[in-house]
Amino acid sequence: MTRKQRRSAMIFTGLGVLAVAVGLVLWGLSGNIMFFYSPSDLVEKQVEPGQRFRLGGLVEEGSVVRGQSTKITFKVTDNAENVGVSFEGVLPDLFREGQGIVAEGALNTAGIFVADNVLAKHDENYMPPEVASSLKKKGVWKDTNTKAAKGTGS
């Protein structure tokens, strides 16, 4: 092989790998991303039952109902609208009323959000940026978090 052929062999392999990667990325980004909605977004937009998304907001005070089984229901609110959530499983340690959370799942036909995953954070002062900005947009953001949080990071 001449030097030129060697070089082009390598360039073509590289381009091949790159093309595969680009294809995978496009495919991955088209099918595997999840939209993030606040309860108000759900009222504005028509979200089909069964379509998976992330729901973010605060757990409404006094809304958590624990039954005899492992099923738990609560409401997520952005202080403007709220939406009922049902979840089966173990809630994260930091889950409590008034806490900002993100839940993954889909709406059922009755308009209840069936979550298969509920995320809270490692730090009681932490607020997921999506939740913070959607609360800010609704004008109900209280700036207690950023200041109190200083010096608690890792």
Added chain:
Amino acid sequence: MIVETGHFALILAAIVAMVQFAVPLWGSYKSDPILMRVAAPAAQVQLLLLLISFLALMWAYITSDFSVKNVFANSHSAKPLFFKISGVWANHEGSMLLWVLILAFYGAMVAMFGRNLPPSLKTHVLSIQALVSLSFLLFLIFTSNPFERLVNPPLDGKGLNPLLQDFALSIHPPFLYLGYVGFSVAFSFAVAALIDGRVDAAWARWVRPWTLLAWVNLTIGIALGSWWAYYELGWGGWWFWDPVENASFMPWLAGTALLHSALVVEKRGALKLWTILLSILTFSLSLMGAFLVRSGVLSSVHAFAVDPERGIFILGILAFFTGGALAIFAWRAPDLKQGGIFAPISREGALVFNNMILVIACGTVLIGTLWPLVTEAVGYKISVGAPYFELTFAPLMIPLLLAMPFGPLLAWKRGDLRGAAQRLYAAVGIAILVVVLTYSVTSGSSFFAPLLIGLGIYIVVGAISEILWRAKAFRTNWGEVGRRLLNMPRASYGSMFGHIGIGIFVIGSVATSVWNTEKIVAMKPGDKQTIAGYEVRFDGVVEERGPNFTEKLGNFNVMKDGKQIATLRPAKRTYIMRSEMPMTETGIYNAWNGDLYLAIGDKLQQGAYTVRFYFNPFIRLIWLGCLIMALGGLVSLSDRRLRIGAPKRAKEQPAAVPAE
């Protein structure tokens, strides 16, 4: 007084860093050897000052000096001593102090062991290293000063985030930072080489051990973090493709590529420009990791309290160093001579293939991690989760893993693919056997998983057969084989262990993701559950007190084949100082073939509790694999040819190095 000494030492260190940056560079410009020689002692003084500063902060933590704001916010007098010490870096300010301490440590090590580096290279490396150090010292002093005092000292502190009061997570940051920051040395060497306009085998021989050291620590750091997430978070998972995790994974991928490409520069003088570029990119990814973690621009389950203003400062540092280095690269790169021609099928070719895949895979992780920022800028919010990464990352790894055993079997310059394949017959044979066996044992529950397990076995056996082939095993008498095995360079064993570690990791991660079982049930005392052949009886909950917490311990009796084998006590802890933040402690039984994993959840009506059961087959192979990889790095590091500061043989360096 001690705290003020620490504060003063910190400021002094910034001044020394300024001197270490400017004076030697000026000296080199003026060709003044005396000014150039300032760099090495300055690097050592800087380390000493930061050590004083760090110990002063540690002192404040140990003596619970709550007049220091940082101690007040993150410590408590009732905390065990171990966590008082680890508390120093379990917060933003303290961890940034650790960061600059490690930066200075690497600088001082280069100064100390670099006696036979060409003087101009050494001067430039230390000068760049000092500039990196200086930027973070300014960051620390102006935005995150750990020595800030409180006017009215409170009686006791606020306590440390309970999640951080854990052994693995306490030692996780030092390892991680030794990794992240270690790549700064490769960066400084790369920029210095660009300034010098010279990249040769000696340069690569210098870069490789530092990169290797950083890589070993990063590997251990990531493994510790993953292990912690597994046993502490109670979700049963070990990797979540969370932005904070990706932030550490990307420099690891680029660093792994760098290790391999530096090998080509050292042995064959090829891929010089690429290696320089990779050094710059690897450290840039480390800086980007720091930015992502500190700024909180991305939603992360692992994020602790964050501050966007600090994020902007780090973004500035990132932009300055990456942009600056790339500009120097664009300016100087055309002057660097390329060397070493090789055929596509050769050791070099295999290493290029490795680099292509690792870097492109790193790119897909980068896109997935940053994509939410892009879409947010256009106005809608999304999150990119594990499915994306599994879909893009895993398929790219398959060809790399298939090619991995071939690399070391190919000769430099021009390799013999068929010959290499013949030497892998044993590996392929054993792998096929394992595939068939796995398929039948798991009764065909998955078609792909046994193939991937076989892939892992093929990598492990392939790495061993390469060493055996080089020792002429089965081709000569065993005494000779033994002698050859003993005389083999340690670097060969290093790469063998590195590759074996990957194989074992693949086996563990595939087995546990495909065949794990999970159950979430409500249990009352006396209830029984069966999972993966274990019968588990719930014996109720008791309350106990720890040094700074109370806990509700669930008692679970584990039986197998009618015999009692273990008592697991998963718990919910409540720390006195952070009562609003309960903590899960899992109960794990280690069997030879996997972990029985229990987490206890909320109390339900009538004395029942939510209990989460997992059986994770062979999950510990994941961390074992990482440890073996790290071990491989250490073995390689102990190789005489690579040993930091090992004298170079005279014939390799014909031009005498002037005495310092």
